[in-house]
Amino acid sequence: MLNSPSNPSGAAYSAEDYRPLLDVLLKHPHVWLLVDDMYEHIVYDGFKFVTPAALEPALKNRTLTVNGVSKAYAMTGWRIGYAGGPRDLIKAMAVVQSQATSCPSSISQAASVAALNGPQDFLKERTASFQRRRDLVVTALNTIDGLDCRTPEGAFYTFSGCAGMLGKTTPGGKRIETDADFCAYLLDDAHVAVVPGSAFGLSPFFRISYATSEAELREALERIVKACAALR
Numbered sequence: 766m767l768n769s770p771s772n773p774s775g776a777a778y779s780a781e782d783y784r785p786l787l788d789v790l791l792k793h794p795h796v797w798l799l800v801d802d803m804y805e806h807i808v809y810d811g812f813k814f815v816t817p818a819a820l821e822p823a824l825k826n827r828t829l830t831v832n833g834v835s836k837a838y839a840m841t842g843w844r845i846g847y848a849g850g851p852r853d854l855i856k857a858m859a860v861v862q863s864q865a866t867s868c869p870s871s872i873s874q875a876a877s878v879a880a881l882n883g884p885q886d887f888l889k890e891r892t893a894s895f896q897r898r899r900d901l902v903v904t905a906l907n908t909i910d911g912l913d914c915r916t917p918e919g920a921f922y923t924f925s926g927c928a929g930m931l932g933k934t935t936p937g938g939k940r941i942e943t944d945a946d947f948c949a950y951l952l953d954d955a956h957v958a959v960v961p962g963s964a965f966g967l968s969p970f971f972r973i974s975y976a977t978s979e980a981e982l983r984e985a986l987e988r989i990v991k992a993c994a995a996l997r
C-alpha cells in the first residue's frame with residue numbers, strides 16, 4: 766500500500782525515490798500494489814507528482830490506483846472515490862460494491878465528473894495558498910524548543926517530532942510520557958486539536974492539518990507556542 770503525497774506526513778516520492786522500490790516489486794510477482802494518489806494535485810516547490818503504474822508499466826497488471834475528489838476539489842462530503850486497475854479486479858470490485866453499498870448517489874457522480882472534466886486552473890492558486898500555510902506552520906513549529914518538523918512535499922499535513930516534550934510536566938501537574946499525552950495536553954489546555962503519531966504507528970510525533978484559514982492557524986500556533994513554553 767503506497768500513499769504519496771502521504772497522510773499523515775505530507776512526504777512524497779519522486780520518480781527517483783520510487784525506482785528502487787519498483788525494482789524490488791518487479792522481482793516479486795505475487796505482490797500487488799494499492800496506490801493511493803489522493804493528494805496528487807497538492808504538491809509544493811515544483812515537486813513533480815508521479816505514480817507507479819505510469820512509471821513502471823510492467824507493474825500495471827497488478828496495480829490498483831485509487832483517487833477521489835475529496836482533497837483536490839474540496840468535495841469530501843460528496844463521498845466519491847475512483848480506481849483504475851486490471852479489468853478483472855475492477856469487475857470484481859463492482860460485483861462486491863453493487864451488493865454491499867449499491868452505488869454512490871448519481872448526483873455525486875455527476876458532480877465529480879464535472880469537477881474532473883471542468884477547468885483546473887484554480888488548483889494552482891489553491892496550492893499556492895496551501896504552500897503559504899505549510900510554511901507558516903513548519904516555521905512556527907521549528908521555533909519551539911523540543912519540536913522538530915520536516916518540510917512536507919505535499920498534502921496538507923505537518924508531522925512533527927515531539928521527543929523533546931516527553932518527560933516534561935504540565936502546569937496542571939501531569940507528566941507527558943507519550944505523544945498522545947502531548948496531544949491531550951494541547952487539546953485540554955490550549956484547545957487545539959492535533960493527532961498523535963501513535964494513531965498512525967509512529968511515535969513520538971503529532972500531525973497538524975493545515976486545511977483551515979490562515980487566521981485560525983496563526984491563533985492555533987500562538988496557543989501551541991504558549992502551551993509548550995508552560996511545560997516544565
Ligand SMILES: Cc1ncc(COP(=O)(O)O)c(C=O)c1O
Pocket residue numbers: 768771772801803804833834835841844845846
Ligand atoms: C491518503 C488518503 N486517501 C484517502 C482518503 C479518503 O478520503 P475520502 O474518504 O474523503 O474519499 C484520505 C482522507 O483523509 C486520505 O488522507
